[in-house]
Amino acid sequence: MKGIMEATKDVRAIEVENVSFSYNGVRALTDITFSVDEGEFVAVMGPNGSGKTTLLRILLGMLKPESGKVRVFGFDPCRDAEKVQSLVGFMPQKEHISTKPPLLVKDVVLMGRAARKGILSPLSKEDVEKAREALEAVGLEKVWDTKFSELSGGQQQRVLLARALAVEPKLLLLDEPFNGVDIPSQNRIIELLDRLSKKGVTVLAVVHNVSPLIHHIDKILLLNKELIAYGSPGDVLMPENMIKAYGAIIPIIVCEEGFAHPLFGDTHG
Ligand SMILES: Nc1ncnc2c1ncn2[C@@H]1O[C@H](COP(=O)(O)OP(=O)(O)OP(=O)(O)O)[C@@H](O)[C@H]1O
Numbered sequence: 001m002k003g004i005m006e007a008t009k010d011v012r013a014i015e016v017e018n019v020s021f022s023y024n025g026v027r028a029l030t031d032i033t034f035s036v037d038e039g040e041f042v043a044v045m046g047p048n049g050s051g052k053t054t055l056l057r058i059l060l061g062m063l064k065p066e067s068g069k070v071r072v073f074g075f076d077p078c079r080d081a082e083k084v085q086s087l088v089g090f091m092p093q094k095e096h097i098s099t100k101p102p103l104l105v106k107d108v109v110l111m112g113r114a115a116r117k118g119i120l121s122p123l124s125k126e127d128v129e130k131a132r133e134a135l136e137a138v139g140l141e142k143v144w145d146t147k148f149s150e151l152s153g154g155q156q157q158r159v160l161l162a163r164a165l166a167v168e169p170k171l172l173l174l175d176e177p178f179n180g181v182d183i184p185s186q187n188r189i190i191e192l193l194d195r196l197s198k199k200g201v202t203v204l205a206v207v208h209n210v211s212p213l214i215h216h217i218d219k220i221l222l223l224n225k226e227l228i229a230y231g232s233p234g235d236v237l238m239p240e241n242m243i244k245a246y247g248a249i250i251p252i253i254v255c256e257e258g259f260a261h262p263l264f265g266d267t268h269g
Pocket of ligand 1 (some may be wrong): 023
């Protein structure tokens with residue numbers, strides 16, 4: 001642990017330099033360069049197939065870039081996979097959770113902590129407490145003993161988020177965390193992510209609708225297989241960037257507080 005603390009001192013949470021990646025010879029990402037400081041809250045946007053999930057998988061060390069350099073708190077996610085995974089909480093876009101035997105919600109939330117300890121170490125009281133707290137943070141404390149498969153899609157998403165939170169990560173990588181999540185729960189999660197980032201947790205969240213996050217994020221990373229723009233929401237949400245990314249004019253309104261909000265066909269968003 002001491003090694004990790006020393007290594008993470010004065011280094012950026014994420015450094016990506018000239019990274020390219022292909023699936024079977026087909027380019028998914030080309031020459032991506034950006035960095036994220038510790039405690040920053042970043043939204044990743046782009047159309048379907050623009051490489052957002054691929055980027056998260058590269059940061060997790062699940063995919064090895066064909067060229068370029070990736071560092072997470074100074075560690076190479078492929079070479080130092082264990083170290084990186086001990087610092088990251090990941091919420092996938094979707095995940096197949098076994099129904100045979102049927103897993104309870106508590107089993108799913110505890111999975112992350114269990115994976116870190118290894119199969120030979122039993123879960124402690126602290127593990128259970130952290131898992132309960134995480135479930136409470138997403139507003140689902142009442143389903144602790146419920147079968148995961150019996151929850152709605154939005155509730156399952158929130159449980160997967162709780163699993164990512166339960167490991168007390170320094171970096172949260174979230175792939176569409178609001179998919180199917182109702183508006184009150186979404187607002188509660190956004191407030192939680194805001195509080196965590198203010199406490200120094202770095203958050204990188206892939207979202208299609210950035211509007212609800214606009215007042216909370218530091219930066220937007222706009223992708224379309226290449227990096228279209230990266231910077232403050234006001235700088236990124238420019239008509240020319242949106243056309244480059246989405247191939248269409250996306251209306252942008254500025255709210256009373258002066259934040260730019262893109263309107264993806266939902267003028268009440
Ligand atoms: N396992 C895979 N094998 C082959 N091609 C893949 C694989 N996963 C993704 N791709 C392709 O890579 C490109 C980027 O996919 P990716 O899932 O990263 O996009 P995304 O921006 O997350 O999309 P979405 O918004 O639809 O979730 C797409 O063209 C996709 O078809």
